[in-house]
Amino acid sequence: MHPIRKQRLFVVLFIVVGSSLAAFFIISALKQNLNLFYEPSRVANGEAPIDRQIRVGGMVAEGSLIRQTNSLAVNFIITDFAANVAVEYTGILPDMFAENAGTVVTGFLSESGTFFAEQVLAKHDENYMPPEVSAALDSAKQSATQLNN
Amino acid sequence: MIPEIGHFALLLCLPLALVMAIVPLIGVAAKNSVWMRFASRLAVMQWLLLFFSFLALSYSFYIDDFSVKLVTLHSNTALPWYFKLSAVWGNHEGSLLLWVLILASWTLAVAVASNSIPLAMKTRVLSVLAMISVGFLAFIIFTSNPFERSLLMTPSEGNDLNPLLQDIGLIIHPPMLYIGYVGFSVAFAFAIAALLEGRFDANWARWTRPWTNVAWAFLTVGIALGSWWAYYELGWGGWWFWDPVENASLMPWLAGAALVHSLSATEKRGVFKSWTILLALLAFSLSLLGTFLVRSGILVSVHAFASDPERGLFILAFLFLVIGGSLLLYALRAPVMKGGTAFALISRENFLLINNVLFSISLTVVLLGTLFPLISTALDLGSYSVGAPYFNAMFAPLGLLTVFIMGFAPFITWQKFKLFKHQSIQWALCFLMALLLSVLLIHTLSQQFSVNFNVFAFVVSSLCLWLILNTLQHFFFRLKQGGRFFHSFSQLSLSYYGMVIAHIGLAVMVLGIGITSIYESQKDVRMAVNDSVSINAYRYQLSGISSVTASNYDATRASVDVYHRAKGESSRLITTLYPEKRFYRASRNMMTEAGIDASLTRDLYVALGEQLEPGVWAVRVHVKPFVRCIWLGAVFIALGAILATFDKRYKRSNSVRSEPALASPPNH
């Protein structure tokens, strides 16, 4: 084969094989690491899977934050005012974490319905609200009003 | 009065830039050199006006002129002068002004430093830069005026600068990052000029290279500073979060890394021309994308500015015009045939190609991971987030593969590489030595930190040492070739030195990332005074808690003694750390200030969580081996890129020379 043709063939082959391999790996890694967001109402409805990492967000219910006295374990309840999810977490809570404030937790839902959080995020300034939380509160409030009417 | 004059100077720049974008181009078309030369003069004027405008804004911040709305919202009298200065660009409007000032500075640099480039080419480049300037000036003037007054009443005190941003790292991080981002506009302008002119020769690549190198070096430093800042200021010991805004700065960096290398192939061998042009367009487009993401309100991030959607639409439209327009021009005008000569399977051309493929894949990984949540939201597929494990899982193999291949890179010759027997023996020896040193390194680490020998850490350190040793081997091989030792030191070109330093820098950085990620340990504990916690060979003891008051915050400060006990030795006190929990009065924000003892081989890190009950605190402690290598490596990389810029062959007197033998064949 002509050297330039051969070279071009190699280049094309290399790019095709390389990019399809890369595409395969990218897609499989992406699939494993996508965390879908669930509102507390949907968790209560049993819509959330229990075997994979998910995110749940809402407001930290007033008076629900309980600390263990001998460790850093905390329990609190996330609510969208329509349903509650009990959360257990061990570690340091972010600076802005508080009752009556928005939060998003990442972790796993257990069979018993308790959510074991691996990461807790809180709004980082006065005006910040994770978009999903606002949407969750929004739809929960709407359905609550519909029920009342 | 000063703010009005500053505003006026800013307004004046817009018609100036418009003229600069149009008139010189007409001059090129009409072959009128007077009109063409006009561009350089306008570039100087634009810079002077913008510099003055920026000074005016800084002055308003400096004297606490609270009649200017921006000053009231982002600064106050209690701030020390250097934070007042950084407050100028710690907000949307001010940072945008800095952005155009930097653009004007790059334009000025091109106008002044490229007298040797053919006038038509230089004029086109300047005009393209002016077009970008027009867009951004219009953006500032119509949507984000930094000089707006709050006319009816002047407050006597201002809001605070976000405490997160009250930090020395943040004074220099944004300017560095912007210099890098905006610097790619020069490569972009050169690419557009080449597309307009239809000329893609080695000269084009040689003119573009130094600008690209400098921009890329600044971007490297900017990103490293950002990571360093996140490490000690966000408080929790992470140095990279795969946050969308971080990713937005990483993408142009990856494109830039590919561009720096493919430019060398285009310059030396005249190959990969259309690919190189595409990368030049891409690097700047990704910089613009980053600017857009930070300001559009699409993302929520620590780094994002408060935004209004109108601005988002404006910048999106501008983005579409610039990127879409340039890609269309590219599609219509880029050279179709791959020019140049044949090269063998194993040749430097192909190695550079592999480099480009690896960087492009990394770029795609980041792009997909960053955009996927946005795409799923736009298409109503649900609200997803992409976890850090995705990026880590992709970058670990990509990075290691890159490091392995880079070990061979300097040896491979252009066109065709002939493997001599002694060469393969030397490589094998080098590899063995790397393995040996790696065993030694990991073993010492395990002793020092009382951790187990980790096979993956061994693999990472072997590969990094292989890259370092092989690069050094090539360096000494070149020195020996040059004959007399000291004589040959000066014989080697600066771009060669640059390559050696940058490649070693990457090895150091990957080593740092690998060792830190594998061997770092962290504990969150509940501590009262005199409680202690052990983490590997280190013991942290909370020895006291006190209150501190500063001009703009109150803080609780803990003192934590750290003891170390290596295997078979007795425990000894190394240092005392003072982590703080700060409450900023003006903005009523809580901030965590970590206590860090840094050294090349390990960082000891303590951060205060919340107060659990009187005298009892949640405390996070870290031991992070080799974490400093990450930033040290980045500094090496930047240094290498800068060194290469000062290579003799980019000097003015040499830069116009006759077409090399490898001129491209005609397109048709």
Add this chain to the structure above:
Amino acid sequence: MSSRFKLFIPLIIFTVIAAVFFRLESRIVSGEYDPSLLPSALIGHPVPEFSLASLSTNRQLTSSDLPKQAYIINVWASWCISCRVEHSYLNALSQKGIKIIGLNYKDRPVDALQWLERLGNPYLFNLSDINGQLGLDLGVYGAPENYIVGADGIIRYRHVGILDDKVWRDKIAPLGLLW
């Protein structure tokens, strides 16, 4: 595949990405999707019932004290510097006869009264929401915030951040309320 066609691939990919951004951005502009703010769940609903102390008198104020024409509920506090920037505009509004109810949010009454004395009082009356109770019901996340209420007592619009002429022109005037 023709060689020239290949060169269009980057343009095509870019166009797709740009389309996604346009869709997102236009959803943000239309208020359908807002990544950073809580669109108050109360828009389209009446102002929640409350019973709070007045800031300046000792009277207890309730929902029945609210005006029977369009008005603004302005959330402010003396610790909020942005509120200071906003205050002069509020003064101007009240001069024009627009009714503004203050919600003094998580503030010390002493500081708040001092502020009004110094900077002028544009408010019809002020509710003292020391522990943020009404703020919570309204979904307040900081100060300043403004709730635009129609004559029928229904919340029409919420503006987070400083109320100024631009916001008035672009967002509030188009609501077509009778002031």
